[in-house]
Amino acid sequence: MIKVTPGATVGILGGGQLGRMLAMAAVQLGYHTHIYCPDEKNPAEQVTDKISRFDYEDEKALIGFAKAVDVVTYEFENIPVETVNILSRYVTVFPSAEVLQISQDRLHEKKFLNNINVNTAPYAPVSTMNEAIEALKQIGYPAVLKTRRFGYDGKGQAIVRTERDVQRAWQSLNSCEVIVEGFIDFDMEISVLAARGQDGEIKCFDPAENIHKNHILDLSIVPARIDPVLRKQAVEIAHHIVSELNYVGVLAVEFFVSSSDPIFRVNEIAPRVHNSGHWSIEACPTSQFEQHIRAICGLPLGETSLYGRAEMKNLIGDEILDMDIYLKDPDANFHHYGKREARPGRKMGHVTRIFPHILPK
Ligand code: AMP
Numbered sequence: 001m002i003k004v005t006p007g008a009t010v011g012i013l014g015g016g017q018l019g020r021m022l023a024m025a026a027v028q029l030g031y032h033t034h035i036y037c038p039d040e041k042n043p044a045e046q047v048t049d050k051i052s053r054f055d056y057e058d059e060k061a062l063i064g065f066a067k068a069v070d071v072v073t074y075e076f077e078n079i080p081v082e083t084v085n086i087l088s089r090y091v092t093v094f095p096s097a098e099v100l101q102i103s104q105d106r107l108h109e110k111k112f113l114n115n116i117n118v119n120t121a122p123y124a125p126v127s128t129m130n131e132a133i134e135a136l137k138q139i140g141y142p143a144v145l146k147t148r149r150f151g152y153d154g155k156g157q158a159i160v161r162t163e164r165d166v167q168r169a170w171q172s173l174n175s176c177e178v179i180v181e182g183f184i185d186f187d188m189e190i191s192v193l194a195a196r197g198q199d200g201e202i203k204c205f206d207p208a209e210n211i212h213k214n215h216i217l218d219l220s221i222v223p224a225r226i227d228p229v230l231r232k233q234a235v236e237i238a239h240h241i242v243s244e245l246n247y248v249g250v251l252a253v254e255f256f257v258s259s260s261d262p263i264f265r266v267n268e269i270a271p272r273v274h275n276s277g278h279w280s281i282e283a284c285p286t287s288q289f290e291q292h293i294r295a296i297c298g299l300p301l302g303e304t305s306l307y308g309r310a311e312m313k314n315l316i317g318d319e320i321l322d323m324d325i326y327l328k329d330p331d332a333n334f335h336h337y338g339k340r341e342a343r344p345g346r347k348m349g350h351v352t353r354i355f356p357h358i359l360p361k
Helices: 017-028 043-047 059-068 081-088 097-104 106-115 129-139 163-173 228-244 288-297 317-328
Strands: 009-013 032-036 050-052 071-074 123-126 143-147 157-160 178-182 188-196 202-204 208-213 216-222 249-257 265-270 309-316 332-336 347-355
Touching: 009 017, 009 059, 009 288, 017 032, 017 043, 017 288, 032 043, 032 059, 050 059, 059 081, 071 288, 081 097, 097 106, 097 265, 106 123, 106 178, 106 265, 123 129, 129 143, 129 163, 129 178, 143 163, 157 163, 188 228, 188 288, 202 228, 228 249, 228 265, 249 288, 309 317, 317 332, 317 347
Parallel strands: 009 032, 009 071, 032 050
Antiparallel strands: 123 178, 143 157, 143 178, 188 202, 188 208, 188 249, 208 216, 216 309, 249 265, 309 347, 332 347
16 A cells, blocks of 8 residues: 655646546645646646656656656556556556556456456457458347457447448458457446545445437436436446456446346446546535545545536537536536647537436435
8 A cells, every 4th residue: 555645746647638637636635746648738738737748658758757756547548558567667556557458458358347247248359350250140230340459439340230241340440359249229328437445445426327429428417317226236336346456546337228138238447537427526525536546645535425416518529619608507517628629529628517406316
């Protein structure tokens, strides 16, 4: 157990909006922050004490960064495992390189989940189109072909409805490390943010219902509008996952909810704070960002109960131009990530509304 006390420096790999909100939470708890991010003009640089602008493969720069900070975490799971291995020789990194390795590869992730008795969609790893066609005979149509690595917001995947779709789908993926996954006819997608401290204490946030537009999260509604029994079950599964991983920090677990499928399935896990937990900034005594900083610094975890029903809307691309409407809305908590250019599909900010009079059951 390492205790990192206020006044010390939290190092964060990645300078996107998640890094920015992590840094803001760290500062609130009295820490300095140091962001490591190769990108120019990243959203986190406005709010951090220090920034190292180097590649994730730059060993000399990584060692310098490791020696300048007291603990390291990351805001996205596609940083090379070797980066975390190098840093770990000089400073504690949470979540661990092992967790990163599992969550970077859909095959490792699904194997891990199934080994701990957590259900996923049926799947098979394949490396050629013919193997995919064979696997589809078992799994059945429709199905989803997904690259094992580097997929996000629906990228790196293709639906196949009949055998005739396979060739086009295979070519679109441009990879030979693929999994074939059974299509789940879900009614709703939900997620649970679970936190585990260095001492093993676990606290979960209420399940959020997530609604996507063009494969990008549009709206999160908390608590998810599902049977409370299912909500409890989702929290128990998330609890089980962070416990089995000996995880430290906040982890997101995404689920499919389907009335036609008696099995409750996990879609994926993300070893980090997550877009579907932004509402926790205003809706709970402790936000997901503060909880993550508390966990990695060895502080007690905070309370996660809801003040009331919450809705978080992502502001994507031009939607940020509506900011004056949100600023005039007495119920809206508006966040701008400081990005200058509102490109289509880019997450520019978010807005959270709390309805304290609607208390969750
Ligand atoms: P992922 O990158 O795995 O989170 O997938 C992105 C989105 O694609 C999910 O949020 C779902 O809406 C959809 N999706 C992924 N896998 C499946 C599946 N096996 N069955 C149905 N829809 C899926």
